[in-house]
């Protein structure tokens with residue numbers, strides 16, 4: 537792996553991880569990433585484009601290269617890096633991916649970011665408590681999902697670890713489990729709505745532009 541400094545000038549580099557299908561990526565992903573980065577003082581956010589969400593049907597899922605390319609387009613000129621590292625690791629389950637990432641980048645401080653829709657079903661993820669023990673979790677409010685998220689089995693367990701967002705600004709003292717809930721002006725955008733509105737997805741990107749995008753700004757050491 538290329539040598540990478542994971543120590544910033546003010547201590548460990550704080551990195552947000554937003555895993556997703558990105559089928560396709562949209563402005564909501566970009567906006568929540570920037571808002572979370574600002575609230576928690578993160579240096580950057582990595583988008584982990586999933587080879588396949590274990591809980592989503594394969595039908596209707598565009599090829600990884602297309603979803604990756606749409607993410608690269610949405611991430612332009614922002615402190616967001618797009619990665620297909622789960623393909624390199626051969627992992628589909630987030631718990632496995634995150635374990636590999638913390639081992640590969642031992643001096644970084646990671647926080648797992650997800651929308652309220654995912655907290656509502658987090659108890660169905662493999663080894664979800666293990667994920668919570670690996671790194672702090674930031675949950676972003678999402679229109680239509682907040683009630684289910686707050687009533688969820690995972691929230692019942694995680695609520696004892698709730699912290700104020702400002703506490704994560706001090707990354708030397710980060711610990712896990714830790715849960716922060718963030719409510720910006722909730723963003724109604726979704727990939728489902730985009731797919732319904734755009735029958736050309738995933739065919740509108742040319743193969744040339746895909747190749748250009750997929751080699752764009754890889755995370756050091758990542759297959760992208």
Ligand SMILES: Nc1ncnc2c1ncn2[C@@H]1O[C@H](COP(=O)(O)OP(=O)(O)OP(=O)(O)O)[C@@H](O)[C@H]1O
Pocket residue numbers: 554555556557558559560564565568649650651652653654676677678679723724725726727728729
């Ligand atoms: N508008 C939004 N507000 C808050 N979180 C969001 C929003 N859009 C996506 N997310 C979160 O970003 C991550 C990746 O989302 P994903 O790529 O599945 O997009 P999506 O819009 O939820 O897709 P779909 O509609 O196909 O389920 C998930 O944790 C999801 O909860």
Ligand SMILES: O=C(O)c1ccc[n+]([C@@H]2O[C@H](COP(=O)([O-])O)[C@@H](O)[C@H]2O)c1
Pocket residue numbers: 554555556557558584586588589590591592628629630631654660661662
């Ligand atoms: O590990 C699991 O069991 C698991 C179950 C469902 C979803 N995930 C991950 O959750 C992230 C968000 O997925 P999605 O499809 O809602 O964008 C993505 O990284 C998925 O791989 C992970």
